[in-house]
Amino acid sequence: MIRLRQLWSELRVSLWFVPSLIVLAAIGLAVLAVEVDTYVSDDLLRAYPRLFGAGAEGSRAMLSTIAGSMMTVAGVTFSITIAALAQASAQYTPRILRNFMGNRTNQVVLGVFVGIFAYCLVVLRTIRGSDGLVFVPSIAVLLGVLLALLGVAFLVFFIHHVASSIQASNIAGAVSGEAIRTIEHLFPEALGEHPGEDCDEPAPEIPDARWRPVPARHTGYIQRVDEAGLLRFACARRAVVRMEKAIGEFIIQGTPLVSVAGGEGAGGRSDEDTARAMDELYVIGGHRTADQDPSFGVQQIVDVALKALSPGINDTTTAVTCVDYLSAILARAAGRRPVSPYRFDGGELRVIAQGVTFEALLDVAFGAIRRNAAGNTTVLARMLSAVEAVAGCASRERDRRALARHAALIAEVAQRTIAASHERALVGEQVTGLLRRLGWEAGDSPAGPG
Known part of the structure; x- marks a missing residue:
């Protein structure tokens, strides 16, 4: 299928x-x-x-x-x-x-x-x-x-x-719509059973787990994964399957695609049989697709923004448009219930999946643009407005913490690179109010990778 x-x-x-x-x-x-x-x-x-x-x-x-x-x-x-x-x-x-x-x-x-x-x-x-x-x-x-x-x-x-x-706005709008449809399809993810609503739950215990790596048979980007088939495979083998690469990541032939623990019901099947079975459940190609990878849509819009911010083009309006559509994607992701990476069958752990998270989408959306918007007051201010808009849709503490971290990082870039003192002051006031609404003080902004 x-x-x-x-x-x-x-x-x-x-x-x-x-x-x-x-x-x-x-x-x-x-x-x-x-x-x-x-x-x-x-x-x-x-x-x-x-x-x-x-x-x-x-x-x-x-x-x-x-x-x-x-x-x-x-x-x-x-x-x-x-x-x-x-x-x-x-x-x-x-x-x-x-x-x-x-x-x-x-x-x-x-x-x-x-x-x-x-x-x-x-x-x-x-x-x-x-x-x-x-x-x-x-x-x-x-x-x-x-x-x-x-x-x-x-x-x-x-x-x-x-x-x-x-036109840039139509391109960003079309890509944004595709990414939002993918997010709505993936969240929540109805695959197997999962014990809780929060994907921050601790990993279940796997006694005496001896993970056997299953190498990839092709080189390229992971375009699609049959997760229902992955669960059926794990149940049939009475094993636990752990995805080593997420959809959209690049995999090299011979490197671990998944790892398998247990498998008493394997019936003497060889590792080659397992690799062949994984080859049927994974689609690996020469490029990324947006069907199961919403971060690819985010990356496309980010690429347009980066090209607009390049010195040879310097198109601030296009960059602002991209930030607006990125905020629409993030707002939709923030409003969806997170999916547990653990898939159960009959109360037993069978699959440890790797899926997209709100924090990962946020890092892809704002990380590169923030680093390339140094000194651009308009783009930095619009990014803060986007963070504020997304914060209105985020209810989980972890998501709000991630938004506060990015707001603090944007403020740091603004204070370091904006030449005009009054513009720095305006951005500083905007950040202070935003961090306060997110429950953080400007001097106590959360740390994390930028």
């Missing part, structure tokens, strides 16, 4: 799958339109000569023109798409290319143009005007003209869509 889901995920972001479906639908429509023509009365066709009065040669010329123009427009559409991809990659980050490729509008528009071309080819083949046999599928020809007009409308819409889709 995990392989099918991964295949479907790859098909969704490909530029050929949806256009291929549209081409097949266009061919079916052409065959249907020609068949309908054979059952339509000639009286109806003669009643509307301006609509259905084209002869064989005129119909051929018209459909040939439409087919040729649609292929030309399809080439232009593809060129515009490639140009947009190149610009987005250079101006923002190469990691958003899959978002453009997976954009359903781009796929549908390209499919419409190629589909109209295929429709015209099929109808052209059925037109007869020589050897004493005359057949002109007038309804199919008229439908081809209507499809050509539809193609013109799609071209105008596509130009508008590309112009708006490469």
Whole structure:
């Protein structure tokens, strides 16, 4: 099942799958339109000569023109798409290319143009005007003209869509929406049984645990894990499986992917069998995906912000926009119940998972931006506002402590790098009020990695 889901995920972001479906639908429509023509009365066709009065040669010329123009427009559409991809990659980050490729509008528009071309080819083949046999599928020809007009409308819409889709706010909004959907899917995580609501619970005792590392059989990023299958595997072996790498992390072939303890019910299975079983439960590829990895969406927005803060671009507004959308992701994560890493079956520990946490998302979201926003009062102040907004959604003490730590770190950067004394004072007042609302005094800010 995990392989099918991964295949479907790859098909969704490909530029050929949806256009291929549209081409097949266009061919079916052409065959249907020609068949309908054979059952339509000639009286109806003669009643509307301006609509259905084209002869064989005129119909051929018209459909040939439409087919040729649609292929030309399809080439232009593809060129515009490639140009947009190149610009987005250079101006923002190469990691958003899959978002453009997976954009359903781009796929549908390209499919419409190629589909109209295929429709015209099929109808052209059925037109007869020589050897004493005359057949002109007038309804199919008229439908081809209507499809050509539809193609013109799609071209105008596509130009508008590309112009708006490469704007920084729309890019950040699309990535943010994808990350939020992933968070809503993962939290809470309904896998196995877990004894408590708080993922800070102490690790259960595993008596005489002898962990046997299971090496990875591929090199790449962990894209997807079948955690339900992992639990079934552990139950069948009467073992405990500990994930050594989280989704989104890079794994090298031969290094430990998971570790297994126990396994009295292994039935003599070798470590190679276990490695083969893990290979069926893990999907490892050459790039990260956002399906089970919300931190990847956060990282994409952070990359856009870092590019905006670079000396060669210095686009403060784009960086502020990215901070705003990052706060939306963090606010949604702060409002979700944390998931225990321990998976139980019948009261027995079976899986020790590695999942994303609010603190990890917070570090990815604000760490790099804070370090690169030195001296930028606007960005640092907006980051403090974002921390305050997220704090309104955070109820767990650990989450609020993490927010206070980042507020203190932002304050330290501001006091050290902002040149104007009055701007430093304004940021200092904002930090003092924020830390007080979080339950911390400015001089007693929590320590932690920055």
